[in-house]
Amino acid sequence: EQWYENYYTMRDRGPFAPLPWGIRHLVTALTYRYARLMLYMQGTGRYTAEEVTSLRGEMIGVLGDSAEASRARSAAHDDEDGPFWILGGEKPSEADFTVIGYLAGCVGTVAGIRSRQPATAALVKSHPALIEYIERIHCRYFPDFELGDLEVAGKVHVE
Numbered sequence: 001e002q003w004y005e006n007y008y009t010m011r012d013r014g015p016f017a018p019l020p021w022g023i024r025h026l027v028t029a030l031t032y033r034y035a036r037l038m039l040y041m042q043g044t045g046r047y048t049a050e051e052v053t054s055l056r057g058e059m060i061g062v063l064g065d066s067a068e069a070s071r072a073r074s075a076a077h078d079d080e081d082g083p084f085w086i087l088g089g090e091k092p093s094e095a096d097f098t099v100i101g102y103l104a105g106c107v108g109t110v111a112g113i114r115s116r117q118p119a120t121a122a123l124v125k126s127h128p129a130l131i132e133y134i135e136r137i138h139c140r141y142f143p144d145f146e147l148g149d150l151e152v153a154g155k156v157h158v159e
Contacts, residue, residue, distance in 0.1 A: 002117055003035045056120060063099060064127030071129050083136040100137050103130060108147050 003010060010016070011028040019027060039045030047055065066086055074084035085092050086099050106120045124130050138147050 003032050060123040064130050067129035067133045
């Protein structure tokens, strides 16, 4: 989504924005082409846009269900405000590092761009448990990192 659907945003306001006009266009075109080629070679670039949208919704839905179950387990056992872990354990796992990195990247503010993946960010924001998962980990472990606007259980968290 970042390069396929938001090419112009990434070119003009993304990581290559400081480059001079001609170089920026050349570098972003090469980056876009390389990203498409690599995704095609891996197999994920062979899906149609409809299949990608469906898979994206399914993935975020499964993560949302998992976060909801973990939040319920965590609330029954310990700290109400502390982070809960995506697999429901008492300590973070490799899955938590992967999931929080991906989700924070989807909904977070990077280089002045609200979200580099707006469709995925909208799906994530439709699952309150995922937003709470992101915010709890963010507040405990990454308070220096500006995350952007999140709505959690009716309150708006703006940094």
